[in-house]
Amino acid sequence: MKEKIKSAVLAILVVGSLVQSYILAYGSPKLDLLTPTTYVPSELRGTQTELADLLIPHQLILHLGGSDHTVLMPFSSQQQFYKMIFRDFLQKRRFEDLRKLSVSNLIDRNWNSIRNNNPGIEMVFNEGLPLTALQRVLEIKSDGIDSPLNIKRILIYANTTGEPEAYFFTEDEGTVYAAQTDMDINEVQKNVAFGQYLTRYSPQYLGYYLPDEPIPVVRYKYTYTQFTADELKRSLFVDPNIVKNLQEKDGSQIYTDAKRGLQLQNDRQWMIYTDSLAAPAVSKVSGVAIIESATQFVNQHGGWNGTFLLNKIVQSVDAKPQRLQFRQYIDNLPLFGSTEEDMGAINLELQQGIVSSYERSLNKLDGTPLKKTIAQLPGGAELRKLLQKSEHSGKIVDVFPAYQVVATDKSVDLVPRWAVELEDGTNDFL
Numbered sequence: 001m002k003e004k005i006k007s008a009v010l011a012i013l014v015v016g017s018l019v020q021s022y023i024l025a026y027g028s029p030k031l032d033l034l035t036p037t038t039y040v041p042s043e044l045r046g047t048q049t050e051l052a053d054l055l056i057p058h059q060l061i062l063h064l065g066g067s068d069h070t071v072l073m074p075f076s077s078q079q080q081f082y083k084m085i086f087r088d089f090l091q092k093r094r095f096e097d098l099r100k101l102s103v104s105n106l107i108d109r110n111w112n113s114i115r116n117n118n119p120g121i122e123m124v125f126n127e128g129l130p131l132t133a134l135q136r137v138l139e140i141k142s143d144g145i146d147s148p149l150n151i152k153r154i155l156i157y158a159n160t161t162g163e164p165e166a167y168f169f170t171e172d173e174g175t176v177y178a179a180q181t182d183m184d185i186n187e188v189q190k191n192v193a194f195g196q197y198l199t200r201y202s203p204q205y206l207g208y209y210l211p212d213e214p215i216p217v218v219r220y221k222y223t224y225t226q227f228t229a230d231e232l233k234r235s236l237f238v239d240p241n242i243v244k245n246l247q248e249k250d251g252s253q254i255y256t257d258a259k260r261g262l263q264l265q266n267d268r269q270w271m272i273y274t275d276s277l278a279a280p281a282v283s284k285v286s287g288v289a290i291i292e293s294a295t296q297f298v299n300q301h302g303g304w305n306g307t308f309l310l311n312k313i314v315q316s317v318d319a320k321p322q323r324l325q326f327r328q329y330i331d332n333l334p335l336f337g338s339t340e341e342d343m344g345a346i347n348l349e350l351q352q353g354i355v356s357s358y359e360r361s362l363n364k365l366d367g368t369p370l371k372k373t374i375a376q377l378p379g380g381a382e383l384r385k386l387l388q389k390s391e392h393s394g395k396i397v398d399v400f401p402a403y404q405v406v407a408t409d410k411s412v413d414l415v416p417r418w419a420v421e422l423e424d425g426t427n428d429f430l
Contacts, residue, residue: 046303048303060121064195075332077331079332098145121155121157123154126309134151151168157188164183164188218331220403223366225363270359291324293353330365336404390430395423399418
């Protein structure tokens with residue numbers, strides 16, 4: 001009897017196995033769809049820009065000869081002259097065969113006399129640009145240059161034989177490079193002639209120029225909108241669905257996915273994003289790579305919402321991150337907010353070319369100004385008196401017109417004022 005039961009059970013198991021094998025071989029399995037964690041692409045709208053547009057000279061100084069000079073800025077009412085000289089002339093010419101001037105060659109040249117007596121064009125950059133970055137803006141062949149160069153100015157003028165000469169001034173005042181160029185002297189003189197009907201500027205001891213007359217400016221009032229927490233989460237986090245929110249005692253909001261953090265300081269109208277996954281600074285990425293990485297990051301995470309130029313580069317020292325600052329321009333004037341909320345500035349830190357910190361204002365100006373008022377900034381003797389009375393007298397390395405940002409709950413006033421850059425790199429208003 002037991003044998004019959006065992007045989008029956010074995011037969012059932014064999015039949016069951018054959019049925020399962022048949023189902024596996026010929027059946028169509030019914031699969032339940034699993035809903036994956038949804039990745040939400042960035043919805044933070046903002047304009048993108050090309051690297052070269054952030055690196056253009058913030059001034060073109062036209063040396064007219066006879067100690068006459070004038071200054072062109074890229075977004076001013078004379079921007080058509082800037083465009084004709086820079087876009088249509090300088091960017092279409094070639095610089096090559098860079099060679100470092102010897103000490104004796106430098107001693108033989110009186111640069112102030114050269115600028116005063118020879119027709120020429122001088123490009124001035126906000127910050128000393130790595131040569132590799134400058135090559136994105138101008139056609140420069142740098143064969144044989146094996147050390148990094150940061151170029152602050154480029155001077156082109158006609159020598160005694162009537163041939164154009166080009167000189168690249170680095171951040172190190174004692175290091176200047178001469179270059180050959182394919183320019184024709186008649187082309188240089190033709191472009192310099194655009195400045196003959198413009199306001200004259202006088203050179204100062206430290207290399208900046210001041211207008212001999214008051215300069216017209218426009219005072220603006222703008223409404224503004226703000227980046228929302230939801231927009232920023234969707235832009236800055238890979239998976240915004242896992243981001244948690246914490247509230248600090250001071251009222252600021254913290255958003256984190258345990259690897260990245262976003263702090264919204266509502267009292268300052270300011271945001272700070274940090275990424276702990278950024279590579280440790282065991283090696284240094286420099287030159288154009290760091291600027292390009294920062295540019296692409298802003299392109300992908302909020303955009304520019306206006307016109308910006310590269311304003312500062314602080315190279316890493318002792319394994320510290322590299323820091324960059326871009327600054328917004330309206331017309332030809334940069335925007336400077338308060339120390340707490342510097343509207344107009346975008347600040348980034350990078351480690352090995354990867355953005356580890358990203359700061360900017362939560363406020364963004366609306367496209368059309370609410371109000372315009374014509375104003376003037378003093379020039380000539382009145383401006384020089386302001387400089388002499390300034391608490392910063394003796395520490396000033398540059399003077400330039402700028403907008404002071406004065407924000408209220410509903411609008412922003414852009415008040416034109418003379419600004420100064422001090423020896424330590426900070427800025428203030430006269």
